Amino acid sequence: MAEETKRFYYYANGVYLDSCMKFPELTPAYPSSEKTVVKIEFGQTPEKLENLKAKGVRFQAAPNEFLLPIDDVATFWVKNGDHIIIQPEPRVNESEIRVFFLASAMGALAHQRRQFPLHASAIMYNGKAILFSGDSGVGKSTLAGLFHKKGYQVITDDISIIDKEKNTGQLLIEPGYIQLKLWEDTMNSLHIGKKEGVLLRPGLKKYGYPISSIPKKPLEIQAIYALSVYPGKEILVRPLEGWEKFRHIKKRTFRQKLVDPMGYTEPHYRLLEDICQSLPAFQLQRPFEEGYTTFVEFVENHFQTNQ
Amino acid sequence: MGNIIWLCSYPKSGNTWLRLFLCELLYPHNSNQPFYLDPIPTATTRSLLDHYADVELSDLTDHEVRELRPLLYEELSSKAGETVFLKLHDACSRTPTGKPLISQNATKGMVYIVRNPLDIVASYAFHLNKTIDEAIAKMNEQESIASAKDKLNPQIPYLLGSWSYHVQSWLENDYAIPVFVLKYEDLFAEPVNWFSKVLNFAHLQCTEDEIIRAIEATDFQKLKEEEDQNPFPEKHINAPRFFRKGQVQNWREELSSQQVNRIISDHGKMMKKLGYL
Amino acid sequence: MADKIKPGSIIRRNSEIIGSDIDGETVMMSVANGRYYGINQVGSSIWHLLHEPMQLESIYAALQEEYEIDPETCEREVLVFLEDLMKNNIIIVD
Incomplete structure (x- = not known):
């Protein structure tokens, strides 16, 4: 070799x-x-x-x-x-x-490494992280891309790695990769030319779009938004609490099924408990028909007023 | 034999009614929750398949996803450990290397729901927010693919085919799985009788009282009223609502004779076979 | 260990269950099988009472005081609930 x-x-x-x-x-x-x-x-x-x-x-x-x-x-x-x-x-x-x-x-x-990987994209606002979690296809990366276009720093576009600071015990999000993974139609709607991205796999209309900078250090987390699309008319946002919040975060744990067989049941649960107890979470529902421009403004306004 | 009972149909053929009924009957839940369908998901839901694929389907090519699907259903079936229902809108097809989409290992049986295409048309047009003529054309598209291949939808793309193709593909499939054919019209006329037959087919025991109660709870008019209050989660992006009329023989008022003739010329052969002509 | 709850039964938490308080609701997990349980307010109260093993009758008394309900309803509902917790291996009956 x-x-x-x-x-x-x-x-x-x-x-x-x-x-x-x-x-x-x-x-x-x-x-x-x-x-x-x-x-x-x-x-x-x-x-x-x-x-x-x-x-x-x-x-x-x-x-x-x-x-x-x-x-x-x-x-x-x-x-x-x-x-x-x-x-x-x-x-x-x-x-x-x-x-x-x-x-x-x-x-x-x-x-x-006993970190908590959450299926979520994350952006930086006022030095803190805002997370958007949800199922594949609800628009996590698109939202990260839109905020990137607006001048916000992206922390990660797919998996948010949440860690506990060793000394203070505070929950922090670790900076991820310097790329957004975007489908061709999202590239188009963000006005990103195909040449600015790299095709990830032959036969897949999905691109890696390099982003110049992500935060250098782990950040405090301001809130987790549980993202979904629904067939109503209005953008809906409401706090998630208790069992409902727990269930959401557990469901969006990246590869949760690895936790027990790899032997991390209890430490993982403790981290999940900690996340649920210390971080505010909101359910955020985007109407199917809703264009992203109004949506992004709505979300931006929400995390500004809920600091 | 596997654990999955497929609830399969062309769109707008009564699948949702059957699902709502079964959820009401078999899965206790908080009665305040409108449109309780969680226990019977759609087989093409991306997040459901992601869970069994061990990778994100969005990182796989269309070809890879098609090849993988039968294995995911086998995995789902074996992890379930007991009878589970899955909704399916696919036409019967094979993977790129020729494996059946749903294998015997995954499957306990299939309830195939069929409805008079003359009644589907207006409902389908409304569902897609298109004209009747566009819906007629769509129902005759041989290669019709549902959902999108080049973007990330919550549903993965799948072969739907024309109405005739869809029905024929399942009724004459060579998968060697038990198929129970349920006509929407029969269900509409005698719900207690036909729902009971479905339960028998699935080897599930329920009393007639329980069945009647579940039928009442999922009565069409009630669902319609409920939709006035809460949007139905599986409504098509462009449609004003999901529950429309749910009637039988409504086509006589909604279609022109020209439209009726077109549907008959497209699907007459299969309609005859099923006794719709 | 008994398999039925009877008058005089001593009830205790299963040590393989961890409970946590999230926004005033109790969420529990089994370290043995990784399963999660969400329980309602009454369940929460029972779980809190059981920080030490407790006799069935003392549970009734404590809950009657907390919720101001008549003894009969209380006993009937709590028993159903405890049986459910026992079935799920959340509590152990001696």
Whole structure:
């Protein structure tokens, strides 16, 4: 393995990455001594995990281990919160490996590091984070893109990594990747030319759109907005409380089904409890017909008046 | 054999009524919640499939998603561990490598709901917020794909096909799964009788009292009134409302003779087969 | 451990259940199976009472005082509720 020598260094989701692969989607950074370094290497991955506790159509999970083969792309093996091994399939394009690495492998890594990965995009407002969580297709990335166009800094467009500050115990969101993933129609409505983005996978009309800057440090969280579309006429917003809030946040946990088999049931629950107890959440419903311009103004106005 | 009972139909054929009835009957819930459909989701809902795919479907190509779907339903079936219902609007099809969309491993059976296309047309036009003639054309589109391929919708794209194709594809499918054909018109005329037959087919035991109560709770007029207060979650983006008339033989008032002839010329063969002509 | 709640039964929390208070509502999780439970206000009150094992009759008395309802209704409803909690392994009856 002569190619092994060249290494790349990044910082994302609260960890330093020492990588065998180049990631244009990540912020370059050299490891500092205080934070752990996650090693990313090409190598052989197992067929089956030894202590297998759960599996699905693709994944396998065991205490502190996660294995994910993706047909024609690569197999990812995430271990102990500090090691990711990638076994690429022959002739695969690196950009395709990155798509699954940045979502699935990094999501599993977050669980292993006892962070809380929430399916949410996030932007910075007045030095604090506003999160937009929801199912795939409700407009999380579009909303992040729109706020980006308005001059707000984007913190992440897909997974929000929530962490507990070691000394103060405060909940913080970690800056994510320097890219938005946008579908072609969203690119059009944001007036972003196709040339400004990179096609993520052949056969998929979805682009990686680089964003120049994201916050450098973890941020305090002002609020979580649970986003959905509905067939009514008015934009609706109301506080989420108690069991309802708990259920929403639990449901939007990224790959929640990995928590128990990887052995994090109790610490994960404690973090979820903490998030529900300390962060305000709102249900935010966008009418189908509603254009995004009015919607963004409405949302902006709401988080300004609810600081 | 698997655990899924598919509630399958062409759009606007009574699927939602059947779902509301089954949810009312089988899944206790807070009666204040309007349109309780949560326990019977749609099989093409992105967030549902994401859960079983272990990756985001939005990172997969259309080809990959189609190939993966049968496996996701098998996974859903095995994780469910007991009978579950799923709504399906797909025409019967195979994956790019030729696997059936729904396998025997995933499937306990299918209730296929069929309705006179003459009655579907006006309802479908209203649902899509299009003219009757546009709806007639849509119902005859052989390659009709529902939802969109090049953007991120809450529903993944799937093959719908023409009305005749849809019906034929399921009634003559070679999947070797038990199919129970339910005519909307029969259900409308004798709800207690036909709902009971559906429950028998699913091997579910309920008393007649319970069935009658669930039918009353999901009475069309009541649903319509409820929709005046609360928007129905599965209403089409462009339609003013979801519950319209729910009638049988209403086409006599709503379609011109020319329109009737066009539908008969498009779908006559299948209509005859089902006794609609 | 008993499988029925009877007069004189001592009821305690299952130590594998963690409960937390979120905006005044109680949410519980089983460390054993990762399952979550949301319970109503009465359930919450019972859960709080049970920070120490308690006899059935003392639970009735405490709740009657808190909610000002007649003994009969209270006993009937609380029993149904406790049985439900027992079925879900949230409480243990001795």
